[in-house]
Amino acid sequence: MTTVNNDVCAGDADLSDFALRAEEWLQTAVPVEWRESRGALSGEESDAIRREWDLQLWRGGFAGIAFPKDFGGQGLGLAEDVIFHVLAAKAQAPDGFSRVGKTLVAPMVVRSGTDWQKERYLPPLLRGEELWCQGFSEPDAGSDLAGVRTRAVRDGDGYRITGRKTWTTFAQHADRIFVLAVTDPDAPRYKNLSMFLVDMRAPGVSINDIRQISGAIHFAETHFDGVFVAERDRVGNEGDGWKIAMELLGDERGGSEAAARYVEIRSDLDLLFRTCGDRPELANALQELDERTETLRWHLAKVIDLEGMGGEAFARAVSVLKVLWSELWQVVARVGFEAHVPADREHWRYQFFESKAVSIYSGTNEIQRNLISERVLGLPR
Ligand SMILES: Cc1cc2nc3c(=O)[nH]c(=O)nc-3n(C[C@H](O)[C@H](O)[C@H](O)COP(=O)(O)OP(=O)(O)OC[C@H]3O[C@@H](n4cnc5c(N)ncnc54)[C@H](O)[C@@H]3O)c2cc1C
Incomplete structure (x- = not known):
């Protein structure tokens, strides 16, 4: 089984070499002003650094780590991807804006796109030059994604799209958006949708x-x-939208983000032990959080091992993982926020508010629990 310790994920010599290379690169690549004044930068300063980071990842050879070489990626596996996320989180690297393109659009285009789409979209996406956002949720269609109402109506050699998407992350920065829209309102549910790549x-x-x-x-x-x-x-074809969207949501819940979150949780918990470890009223809470963090580490290692098996087993394990890390992060952030350590007030305020969203995006935790109860436990609907 792959091991995930508190520092890094390691399995064999190749992984260690990769980890060393990544660590060395991160040491010089992470902008000092980001590392030193995190949270204190203005919105524009922080956005500029995050934007530049996407380009730096490509130049450094760390864009598209688990992506096939044929399409400009590094051709490595999830283990390397996880290692990089772990080390990047440790090095306090910025989170670029190219995440949506790399983790969602690229796998989708490789799986279901045409040769033209692969050639047109993959290179600028991996280079961090073209940013993407996701056009799924609508004011009345979130968990019930099949209920989207945005319409795509045939018009000559294309379509006219009309509708309203919401919660579009990074829309302000994105060059393109992938949109799930109804192409055949008379077709049965799940057969009426198509996926489009649209210029913002x-x-x-x-x-x-x-x-x-x-x-x-x-x-x-x-x-x-x-x-x-x-x-x-x-x-894909008209009517393939739902199938393509479901495959894409599987990518969204993958293991790399969980790995980075694990490091963040571990380091937040260490901070709590350092600053509040001698407070008797927090002793039980800290002990319990420590045990839950260990459970998360164990589960993360399992997910990495399951990657090779792909399919359902991987998808189920990833649903469990998402519930584990998101709820643990929320509790750690709340305990830190309520501990009122003056020197860390800004840090905990930020973590507390940021952590609120994690049980909602990538499929809410209630929906994940539905999936776990049906697909893992075999309970009736
Ligand atoms: C940080 C963040 C980033 C996001 N980025 C994007 C993005 O880039 N693009 C995009 O398209 N969307 C994005 N979203 C939207 C996200 O996908 C939706 O918020 C999510 O799918 C939930 O949909 P909703 O908000 O409409 O809530 P609803 O679906 O209305 O759900 C409301 C509540 O009811 C519960 N619920 C609903 N159905 C069930 C059920 N069957 N069983 C049990 N409980 C249920 C939900 O769990 C939730 O607690 C983002 C959300 C967040 C928080």
Whole structure:
């Protein structure tokens, strides 16, 4: 079984070599101003650093780590991807804006895209030059994604898209958006949808910023008013949208983010032990959190081992993992926030608010529990 210790994920010599290379690169690549004044940078300063980070990852040879070489990736596995996320979190590296493109669009285009789409979209995406956002949720369709109402109506050699998407992360920075839309309103549920790759600067696309509880603005509502999209930008056939979306959501819940979160949780918990370890009223809570963090580490190692098996076993394990890390992070952040350590107040305030969202995105934890009860425990619907 792959081991995941508190420092790094290690299994064999190749992984150790990779870890060493990544660690050395991160030491010099992570911008000092980001590392030293995290949380204190203005929105624009922080956005500029995150934007540049996407380009740096490519130059450093760490973009598309688990992505096939044929399409410009590094051709390595999930273990290397996880190692990089772990080390990047330890090195306090920025989180770039290219995540949506690399983790969602790239696998989707490789799986279901045409040769034209692969050639057109994969290189700039991996280089961090073209940023993507996700157009799934709508005001009345989130967990019930099949209920989306955005329409794509045939028009000559393409379609006209009209509708409203919401919670579009990074819409302010994105060059393109992938959109799930209804192409055949008369077809049965799940057979009526198609997937499109849309230019965010096309006439008819507009966005309204949404400010988050932490003060940051990384969301928007995205409006489509008769936006033309060429037929060559439809992924798969008409009616394949639901199948493609479900495969993509499997990618979204993958193990790399969990690995980075594990490091963040571990380091937050260490901070709590250092600053509050002698407070008797917190002793039980800290002990319990320590045990839960160990459980998360064990589960993470298991998910990495399951990657090779792919399919259902991997998907189920990833659902469990998502519930484990998201709820643990929320409790650690709450305990830290309520511990009132003056020197760490800003840190815990940020973690407390940021952690609120993690049980909602990538499929809410209630939905994950539905999946676990049906697919892991075999309970009736
Ligand atoms: C940080 C963040 C980033 C996001 N980024 C994007 C993005 O880039 N693009 C995008 O398209 N969307 C994005 N989303 C939206 C996200 O996918 C949805 O918020 C999520 O799917 C839930 O949908 P909803 O908000 O409409 O809630 P609803 O679906 O209305 O759910 C409301 C509540 O009811 C519960 N519920 C609903 N159905 C069931 C059920 N069958 N069984 C049990 N409980 C149920 C839910 O768990 C939830 O607690 C993001 C969300 C967040 C928080």
